[in-house]
Amino acid sequence: MxxxxxxxxxxxxxxxxxxxxxxxxxxxxxxxxxAVLDAYSxxxxxxxxxxxxxxxxxxxxxxxxxxxxxGKWLAARGNRADVVVAxxxxxxxxxxxxxxxxxxxxxEASLRRLGTDYIDLYYTHFDDESVPVEEIVTALDQLxxxxxxxxxxxxxxxxxxxxDSLDFSDREGLAKYVALQPHYNLVSRGTYEGALQDTAGRSxxxxxxxxxxxxxxxxxxxxxxQDVESARAGSxxxxxxTDRGAKVLAALDRVAQAHDAxxxxxxLAWLAAQPTVVAPIASARTVEQxxxxxxxxxxxxxxxxxxxxxxxSA
Numbered sequence: 001m002x003x004x005x006x007x008x009x010x011x012x013x014x015x016x017x018x019x020x021x022x023x024x025x026x027x028x029x030x031x032x033x034x035a036v037l038d039a040y041s042x043x044x045x046x047x048x049x050x051x052x053x054x055x056x057x058x059x060x061x062x063x064x065x066x067x068x069x070x071g072k073w074l075a076a077r078g079n080r081a082d083v084v085v086a087x088x089x090x091x092x093x094x095x096x097x098x099x100x101x102x103x104x105x106x107x108e109a110s111l112r113r114l115g116t117d118y119i120d121l122y123y124t125h126f127d128d129e130s131v132p133v134e135e136i137v138t139a140l141d142q143l144x145x146x147x148x149x150x151x152x153x154x155x156x157x158x159x160x161x162x163x164d165s166l167d168f169s170d171r172e173g174l175a176k177y178v179a180l181q182p183h184y185n186l187v188s189r190g191t192y193e194g195a196l197q198d199t200a201g202r203s204x205x206x207x208x209x210x211x212x213x214x215x216x217x218x219x220x221x222x223x224x225x226q227d228v229e230s231a232r233a234g235s236x237x238x239x240x241x242t243d244r245g246a247k248v249l250a251a252l253d254r255v256a257q258a259h260d261a262x263x264x265x266x267x268l269a270w271l272a273a274q275p276t277v278v279a280p281i282a283s284a285r286t287v288e289q290x291x292x293x294x295x296x297x298x299x300x301x302x303x304x305x306x307x308x309x310x311x312x313s314a
Contacts, residue, residue, distance in 0.1 A: 002015060002016065002044050002297040002298065004046065005206075005278050005279065006206075006278075007084075007121070007151070007178060007179055007206045007278055007279075008151075008178035008179050008204055008205050008206035008278070009176075009178050009204050010121075010150070010151040010178040010179070010206075011150075011151075012084050012120060012121065012150065012151055012178075013084075014046060014047040014084050014278065014279050015044060015045045015046050015047050015279065015297065016272055016278070016279050016296060016297050017045065017047070017268065017279055017280060017281075017282060017293055017294060017296050017297060018047040018048070018049045018086070018208055018279045018280065018281040018282075019036070019037070019040045019045055019047065019048050019049065019281075019282070019283065019284070020049055020210070020281045020282055020283030021048055021049055021050030021051075021054060021066040021067075021069075021070055021283070022050070022051070022054050022055065022066065022283055023066075023283045023284070023285050024050070024054070024055075024065070024066040024069040024070065025054065025055050025058075025061065025065030025066050025068070025069050026054070026055035026058055026061075026065070026066075027285045028284075028285045028286070030069050030072070032285065032286065033069045033070075033073070034069075034072075034073050034076070035286075035287050036284050036285070036286065036287055036290065037070070037073050038077075039287045039290050040284075040290060040294070041077075041079070041082075041083070043290070043294050044297070045294070046082060046083055046084055047083075047084045047086070047279055048070060048083055048084070048085055048086065049086045049087075049181075049208070049210075049281050050066045050067055050070055050085075050086070050087045050088075051066070051087055051088035051091060051123075051125055052064055052067060052087060052088060052089060052091065052092040052095065052106055052109065052110050052113075052125075053088075053091035053092045053093070053125065054066035054067070056091075056092065056093050062093065062094075063091075063092045063093050063094070064092065064109065064110075064113045067087060067110055067113035067114050068113045068114075070085065070114060071113055071114040071115035071116065072115070074114070074115060074116065075115050080116055083120075084120045084121060085114060085116070085119060085120050085121070086119075086120060086121035086122075086123065086153075086208075087110050087114070087119055087121075087122065087123070088122070088123040088124070088125035088155065089102075089103055089106045089107060089110070089122065089123070089124060089125060090102075090106075090124050090125040090126050090128060091125040091126060092106060092109070094109075095109065097128040097130070097131065098124055098127070098128035098131045098135075098136045098139075099128070099131055099135070100131075100135050100136075100138065100139035103136070103139040103140065103143070104139060104142070104143070107119070107122065107143050107148060107149065111148060117147075117148070118147060118148055118149065118150060119148065119149050119150070120149075120150045120151065121150065121151050121152075121153055121178075121179060122140065122143065122149040122151070122152050122153065123152075123153045123154060123155045123179075123181055124136060124140075124152075124153075124154050124155065124157070125155055125156065126155070126156045127154070127156055127157040127158065127161055129161065133161060133164045133165040133168055134168055136165065137165050137168050137169055137172075137174055137175070137176075138172075138174065140152045140174075140175055141169075141174035141175040144175040145175075149175075151175075151178045151179070152175050152176070152177055152178065153177050153178060153179035153180060153181065153205075153208075154177050154179075154180055154181070155180070155181035155182070155210070156181075156183075157180075158196075159195035159196045159198070159199045162177070162180070162196070162199050162200075163199050165177060166199075166203050177203075177205060178205060178206065179205055179206040179207070179208055179278075180196070180200045180205045180206070180207050180208070180276075181207075181208050181209070181210055181281070182196060182197075182200075182207055182209055182210070183209070183210055183211050184207070184209035184210075184211070184212070184271065184274075184277075185209065185211055185212050185213065185214045185218060185267065185271060186214070186218055186248050186252075186267055186270060186271070186309060186312075186313045187214050187217065187218070187239050187242075187244055187245055187248055187313060188211065188214065189313060192207070192209065197275065197276055200276045201275055201276050205276065206276065206277075206278035206279075207274075207276040207277045207278065208277075208278060208279050208280070208281060209271055209277060209280050209281065210281050212267070212268060212271055212280035212281055212282050213264055213267055213268070213282055214236060214239060215235040215236040216228075216230060216236040217236040217237070217239040217240075217245065218248070218252065218263060218264060218267035219262070219263060219264040219267075219292070220249060220252060220253065220256075220262070220263030220264065222236050222237050222239070222240055223240070223249075224240055244312075244313060244314075247312040247313070248309070248312050248313050249263070250312065251308050251309050251311075251312035251313075252266050252267060252309070254308070255301065255305045255308065255309065258305070259299060259301075261292075261295060261299055262291075262292035262295065264282070264292040264293060265292050265293070265295035265296055265299050266299070266301070266305075266309075268280050268282060268293065268295075268296035268299075269295075269296050269299040269300070269301050270301060270306060270309045270310075272296055273301060273306055280296065
């Protein structure tokens with residue numbers, strides 16, 4: 001049984017792979033989503049990541065479809081207490097931004113869709129620099145005090161605003177961010193490494209990186225001259241045109257072969273071994289895609305392999 005990892009300074013413990021819910025209600029219908037959630041849970045997984053805006057970008061969708069599917073699954077399986085549910089505020093078409101009344105209303109809407117009376121981990125999805133950090137943190141603290149949220153976190157935020165938020169929480173004794181969801185992977189290191197990672201490290205925040213597989217590029221299924229049927233093929237294939245992309249694929253192939261593992265497993269294992277990272281996020285449309293993701297829980301790379309991947313991705 002894979003051991004769970006503590007999530008920053010919170011009392012939450014999570015599986016070392018967070019299951020991304022962005023595909024639920026988008027490229028995975030309700031039945032496919034239930035199958036993926038069942039298989040993830042059966043493997044010991046307990047950390048499901050979604051957002052109130054998933055998947056508002058699909059014609060005919062209004063946002064919240066992913067939360068609704070997860071809510072129906074939790075109700076059908078009767079396992080709410082066993083699952084760490086993370087969702088986000090700030091991006092839903094009806095609840096844009098982080099003004100205090102917006103945060104309050106969006107949280108109530110998420111709770112309804114999830115069919116639960118508490119959210120385990122509540123992220124600000126995109127920072128809203130038009131709102132003072134004091135207002136944002138105070139609104140989040142209110143949700144924690146009311147028992148509607150267990151822990152709070154941030155995503156897509158500058159190191160400066162993150163530090164200001166942490167300082168305000170400390171000064172006023174309010175709920176404090178315990179985790180950070182950065183864009184971070186082997187072909188996008190500058191989006192996290194540096195000041196943001198340093199700030200997270202100093203404050204003991206757990207990093208839960210999104211785009212952990214670079215929209216599928218790091219699965220190794222995108223190769224020169226190959227067409228891949230995927231809703232995200234365009235954003236993944238662009239890495240093929242870069243020198244870094246080619247070097248990273250070659251290094252992933254070498255390390256994967258040494259472990260008899262998939263490139264995706266190796267890419268996630270590299271990420272999981274980086275300072276502050278507790279659980280990368282990856283999504284699966286089908287049960288068949290899950291084993292390569294779940295393998296991160298047991299795949300330990302050597303220092304030489306970590307270093308080879310770091311060099312290739314420089």
